[in-house]
Amino acid sequence: MSLPNQSPKNIFFFCIPAWGHSKPVVALASKILESRSDLSITFFTFGTVYPKILDEIEKIPDGKSLGMREDMKKRFLVIDVCGMVFNPVVPVPAFTPAFEALWKGEPIKCLSSGKEHTNLARPCVAILDPFAGYAIEAIRDITLPYPNGPLPMIGWLTASAGAGLRILGPKEVGGIGLSGRLDMKTIRYGTEQEVMPLMGAFSYSCTGEVVSIPGVPTMYDYEYNPQELTMNASILEEIGRVYISHFDGVLFASAASYDKDALKTIEGWLGEGDVFPVGPLSTATQEKTTTSSREDLLKVGDGDDASQAKAVEFLDRMEKKFGEKSVIYISFGSLFWPVEEDKMWATIEEFLANDVPIVFAHPSPFKKPVSEEKLRSLRENPIAIEFPWAPQETILMHPATGWFISHGGWNSTQEAFVYRVPQILWPFAADQPYNSALMSQVHKAAFELINVRTGQYGTQLPYRFKDLAKSEQPKFTVDAVRKEIDDLLVKLKGDEGVK
Structure with missing residues (x-):
């Protein structure tokens, strides 16, 4: 797709207030700006992620010429127009007047910094989160009549291609498919009081149907719901299904080396020239090495100074005592949290009982208050450390870190x-279920825990175990979790773990 002839060209970005959607924007923006000196980027965002975006920009490398980062920062304008909004589901009324001001060339005030931005170029293309339906509709209305219709819009999917197929695709390609029950008024103008009761109203009703997605191990449909959730945002997924096929193209933060079969299927669905894999996306410049210096680790900039220093001190100590790749880092991301915490604590206790050091992060705002007694036991344990928000990249970069217990988010x-x-x-x-199956069963590059599954769907028989004797099938109990961790530790230290 060619962009309209306009100089200077301004690319507009917007996504919901989720860190997993916002963070990759910085990596992609840096690549775009480095390749084109005649471009600027305007990124509308929320006060809840604004400071983290600025921190991420500081990690952009200087590039081929001195001062590249400073030049890019001048052309990459991050503006908080939405304020301290956390809920990604509810439409944000502040977006529409802010974009209208941008379109008309009027001043726009950043709510976080207080700075007023003036003389911004009118966007020539918008890169938008398919889950932000209210923004898509507002841009369409504001930019009509454009020379040949509304402003060109590109979808921004910060997930792997196969996951996009399952969550957003039609039934004929293995997707859940549209329910047709979501009305435009809710998408565009729904208030929190109107939207929140609908959070789970568009959940897929699992029937035990066998789901086959190209390149992914066959699974029962209920295996895409392996955990009872503290929140259900099925309405968000339904919004994505409404808009994903309406874009002029879709950017996937993935690569053919990861899920090429799914990408081919998506090209057949959305159009061969309309699917653009642009990932993986990261601002990281230093791979994990055995010689990462303390200075390197402390300048990564993914946490406050105190938490980074605390993490590095602990990991240095564990490396000295247990050696490289000895520590297990545990984090379920910024949103998710186990409902059955007994299984989580059983996992942690089993590692510690086997003299395996751990770093435990618990940032989710949807969790119940974490037991102070449990946290105190970690603080008092010489081979454990806990963080409400851990400096993740600092931890992953450290040579002491050997494994990462993760929810499998992209x-x-x-x-x-x-x-x-x-x-x-x-x-x-x-x-996450797609990534976990692909990584553990196709790429053979990860292990997946099974007995930790919970809830009505999670504790049904997984497809991969259907031919085993009942005595060998998962039990989904706390005792079964403990045994699975013990068996896992044997694998981690054996040939399979090394591979």
Whole structure:
């Protein structure tokens, strides 16, 4: 797709207030700006992620010429127009007048910095989150009549291609498919009081149907719901299904080396010239090495100074005592959290009982208050450390870190790739079950925990175990979790773990 002839060209970005959607924007923007000196980028965002985006920009390398980062920062304008909004489901009324001001060349005030931005170029293309339906509709209305219709819009999918197929695709390609029950008024103008009761209204009703997605191990449909959830945002997925096929093209933060078969299927669905794999996306410049210096680790900039220093001190100590690749890092991302915490604590206790050091992060705002007694036991244990928000890249870069227990979200998976830390996967929802199956069964590059599954769907028999004797099938109990961890430790230290 060619862009309209306009100079200087301004690319507009917007995505929902989720860090996994916002963080990769910085990596992609840096690549775009480095390749084209005649471009600028305007990124509308939220106060909840604004400071983290600025921190991420500081990690952009200087590039081929001195001062590249400073030049790019001048052309990459991050503007908080939405304020301290966390809920990604509810439409944000502030977006429409802010974009209208941008389109008309009027001043726009950043709510976080207080700075007023003036003389911004009118966008020539918008790169948009398919889950932000209200923004898509507003841009369409504001930019009509454009020379040949509304402003060109490109979808921004910060997930692997196969996960996009399952969550957003039609039934004929293995997707859930549209329900047709979501009305435009809710998408565009729904209030929190109107939207929140609908959070689970568009959940897929699992029937035990066998799902086959190109390049992915066959699974029962209920295996895409392996955990009981503290929140259900099925309405968000339904919004994505409404808009994904309406874009002029779709950017996937993935690569053919990861899920090429799914990408081919998506090209057949959306159009061969309309699918653009642009990942993995990361601003990281240093891969995990055995010689990462303390200075390198402390300047990564993915946490406050105190938490980074605390993490590095602990990991230095563990490396000295247990050696390289001895520590297991545990984090379920910024949103997800186990409902059955007994299984989580059983996992942690089993590692510690076997003298395996751990770093435990618990940032989810949807979790119940974490037991102070449990946290105190970690603080008092010489081979454990806990963080409400851990400096993840600093931890993954450290040579002491050997494994990463992750929910399998795409951001965490990409960072695991960059720092070459293999994963032990504990998926919850969204793209995570797909990533976990692909990594553990196709690429043979991860382990997946099974007995940790919970809820009505999670504790049904997985397809991969259907031919086993009942005595060998998963039990989904706390005792079964403990045994699975013990068996896993044998694998980690054996040939399979080395591979």
